[in-house]
Amino acid sequence: MNPINELVSVKEIIVCAGSGGVGKTTTAAAIALRAAMDGKKAAVLTIDPAKRLASSLGLKELSSEPSKVSKAKFTSAGLKPKGELHALMLDTKSTFDKVVLRYAPTPEQAERIINNRFYRNISGTLSGTQEYMAMEKLYELHADGGYDLIVIDTPPTRNALDFLDAPKRLTDFFESRVLRWFLLPYMKATGGIMRIANVAATTFLRIVKKIVGAEVLEDTAEFFSNLEGMYDGFKQRAQDVAALLKSDNTSFVVVTSPAEDSVTEATYFATRLNESGLPFGSLVVNRVHPSFGEPIDVTPRQLRRLQEGDERDRLLAKLLINEDRFRGLVHLEEKNLKGLARRIPRHLWVRVPYLQTEAVDFPGLIEIAERLFDGEAEAV
Amino acid sequence: MNIDEFLDPTILIVSGKGGVGKTTVAASLALVAARHGRKVCVVEVDQKGTLTKLLGGRSATYEPTELTPRVWGVNITAERALAEYLEVQYHMKRISRVFTSSHFVDYIATAAPGLEDILILGKIWFLEKGRYTEHNFDTIIVDAPAAGHMLTFLSAPMGLSDAVRVGPIKRQAEWLVEMLRDPKRARVHLVTLPEEMPVSETLETAAALDGKIGISAGQTFANAVYRPLLDENEQSLFEEIAADGSIDELCKAADRVGLSLDGRDLEALNGYAGFLQSRRDIQADHLARLRKGKGGVIDLPFLFSAGLALPDVESLADVIEAEVASL
Ligand SMILES: Nc1ncnc2c1ncn2[C@@H]1O[C@H](COP(=O)(O)OP(=O)(O)OP(=O)(O)O)[C@@H](O)[C@H]1O
Ligand SMILES: Nc1ncnc2c1ncn2[C@@H]1O[C@H](COP(=O)(O)OP(=O)(O)O)[C@@H](O)[C@H]1O
Ligand SMILES: [Mg+2]
Ligand SMILES: [Mg+2]
Numbered sequence: 009m010n011p012i013n014e015l016v017s018v019k020e021i022i023v024c025a026g027s028g029g030v031g032k033t034t035t036a037a038a039i040a041l042r043a044a045m046d047g048k049k050a051a052v053l054t055i056d057p058a059k060r061l062a063s064s065l066g067l068k069e070l071s072s073e074p075s076k077v078s079k080a081k082f083t084s085a086g087l088k089p090k091g092e093l094h095a096l097m098l099d100t101k102s103t104f105d106k107v108v109l110r111y112a113p114t115p116e117q118a119e120r121i122i123n124n125r126f127y128r129n130i131s132g133t134l135s136g137t138q139e140y141m142a143m144e145k146l147y148e149l150h151a152d153g154g155y156d157l158i159v160i161d162t163p164p165t166r167n168a169l170d171f172l173d174a175p176k177r178l179t180d181f182f183e184s185r186v187l188r189w190f191l192l193p194y195m196k197a198t199g200g201i202m203r204i205a206n207v208a209a210t211t212f213l214r215i216v217k218k219i220v221g222a223e224v225l226e227d228t229a230e231f232f233s234n235l236e237g238m239y240d241g242f243k244q245r246a247q248d249v250a251a252l253l254k255s256d257n258t259s260f261v262v263v264t265s266p267a268e269d270s271v272t273e274a275t276y277f278a279t280r281l282n283e284s285g286l287p288f289g290s291l292v293v294n295r296v297h298p299s300f301g302e303p304i305d306v307t308p309r310q311l312r313r314l315q316e317g318d319e320r321d322r323l324l325a326k327l328l329i330n331e332d333r334f335r336g337l338v339h340l341e342e343k344n345l346k347g348l349a350r351r352i353p354r355h356l357w358v359r360v361p362y363l364q365t366e367a368v369d370f371p372g373l374i375e376i377a378e379r380l381f382d383g384e385a386e387a388v
Numbered sequence: 389m390n391i392d393e394f395l396d397p398t399i400l401i402v403s404g405k406g407g408v409g410k411t412t413v414a415a416s417l418a419l420v421a422a423r424h425g426r427k428v429c430v431v432e433v434d435q436k437g438t439l440t441k442l443l444g445g446r447s448a449t450y451e452p453t454e455l456t457p458r459v460w461g462v463n464i465t466a467e468r469a470l471a472e473y474l475e476v477q478y479h480m481k482r483i484s485r486v487f488t489s490s491h492f493v494d495y496i497a498t499a500a501p502g503l504e505d506i507l508i509l510g511k512i513w514f515l516e517k518g519r520y521t522e523h524n525f526d527t528i529i530v531d532a533p534a535a536g537h538m539l540t541f542l543s544a545p546m547g548l549s550d551a552v553r554v555g556p557i558k559r560q561a562e563w564l565v566e567m568l569r570d571p572k573r574a575r576v577h578l579v580t581l582p583e584e585m586p587v588s589e590t591l592e593t594a595a596a597l598d599g600k601i602g603i604s605a606g607q608t609f610a611n612a613v614y615r616p617l618l619d620e621n622e623q624s625l626f627e628e629i630a631a632d633g634s635i636d637e638l639c640k641a642a643d644r645v646g647l648s649l650d651g652r653d654l655e656a657l658n659g660y661a662g663f664l665q666s667r668r669d670i671q672a673d674h675l676a677r678l679r680k681g682k683g684g685v686i687d688l689p690f691l692f693s694a695g696l697a698l699p700d701v702e703s704l705a706d707v708i709e710a711e712v713a714s715l
Contacts, residue, residue: 059584211480324642
């Protein structure tokens, strides 16, 4: 059976992961669209989709809440869904705010955090935040949404692994002892004991203060002292999310292109999923250059004679050169993919060709979905 | 445009979305500048040496190393730049070591976003002024970081100079702003692919550079553009042949040179030609959108080589020279 088809019929959560630009968002949207066509109540959580894809899904701006793709969108593409498609675009900031509101001991403390300047910078600059919030949103959708299937896209990192390491990186960041040691002189004394910062910390702070200004340090210290007492909540949630990702309900679809860099990344990613006990489901090899037949053998001499001939000869020469170039690409892609077969058995692969149209509207997505769901699994 | 005019600004910043070909274009620009007698420094920002390898050298370090005649390379990280800054400004050699070995820069970067970028731009300023280095570069080519939005990197000094009221930091931030806003000293070249998202982002970036950031945008490079296969006559001949099914015309041509083609071969030739054409049509729409924006657009060809290397960069440099001349 086709691996994607199988996953969609038995899983509740599908995570599309891979390095940047390989087609994660497109794949996620196509899977959810097809599931909705086939009768499921499906949701797709997209992250940073192309504008035209977003508008195909009826999404205009970041929204933390899923919205149902209207019947009209389907009918105008000549489609009749048996189920429902809901879509949303991750809004990191408001998702983070919600997390803070949930774990802060008092609403006042939550407000102090949300208005803190350091906090406001986090969602824009700190790497790992977007990944963490995507997981948070997934958890929420799964708990309260009542969906048969949730397909989630992952952030456009250069490196697919960033996504796996994100929650840990973020909790480490919040919990760093070193940081607090340096910020000690700025922390309001808690419990009535004023600790004496050591000399290195003071020297360091003097310089940092010169560079960034005292206010920035005060904001940072205020942020971390307000966060006291919330770590357990964060950690608990991170554990719950991890458990959800590891459960039988979830499956990871690794998306790659046949380019060398992304294949290397995908290989590594599949290994890491395995090591982390996360359920690998399928490999989507997207944007594969199509092959149109057996190679044509032309000698350089034959080619030269054609190039020196009449217009018809020259036309043929050019067609042969073009064939040879694309054939070279096809060959190169096969070579890149070979190593991957050692890590991921071929019966879990699905190939999606480089489309001759843009994959940004319903017809494009349907075409991708056909390849994803109806394509033969690779011969072993 | 005269090539000397093109190479007039000392600092050429190559910017764009991830994976569009920034590093490839930066390497090609380095060769163009070197061919015209410049002593060039290519700057990698916290990367793993893709740029320097493309130029045939080893991975770059914080100290310039020569990669190919007249082209040098450096790799700048915010940590090293901060350590150097503390050393030369505050003579704090020992404490500066702490930075290279821990996450401090991460925290500081979150506390004061843009600081990392400023440290890197500060080092570029040192290189431009020939400070703390024995070299004097005529051209500095920066392969700007892809992560995050490309505008934040360039607008960081403006942010800092607004935020800090007095003191040495204020002054230094202003020096960087001056450097970036002076078209004789710095120019930003944007690289894009002829695809939806990269073109949209490039248009937005170009408008913002021109507007609130106030940095002169140079050329936009449309990378990996499929070259046309057939000229007009050949195209109409091909269409004629395909339309009336007189495909054996091509078989006859093949026969003449001792090549035998069957129906499947012809289908393959047709298939690849069709694929190229449909990709070209898609690219054409996006290239048209790009050309509606301000400033010149230089098309760089899609190269079919397996993994780009120095000869490919040489050929892109040829194209850039020719295209600049015809601007
Ligand atoms: N004109 C071209 N024709 C064919 N392939 C190209 C062309 N330009 C770049 N490439 C290929 O595209 C890939 C990305 O290019 P490059 O590394 O220059 O992009 P980048 O913008 O620097 O990426 P990153 O954001 O990862 O730094 C590389 O594999 C490169 O060989
Ligand atoms: N099979 C395909 N054929 C042609 N274009 C594709 C295909 N898959 C994706 N694309 C296009 O590639 C671009 C990047 O895809 P996207 O899904 O946004 O990647 P990611 O989410 O991994 O960054 C989009 O413009 C999309 O329309
Ligand atoms: Mg995406
Ligand atoms: Mg690069």
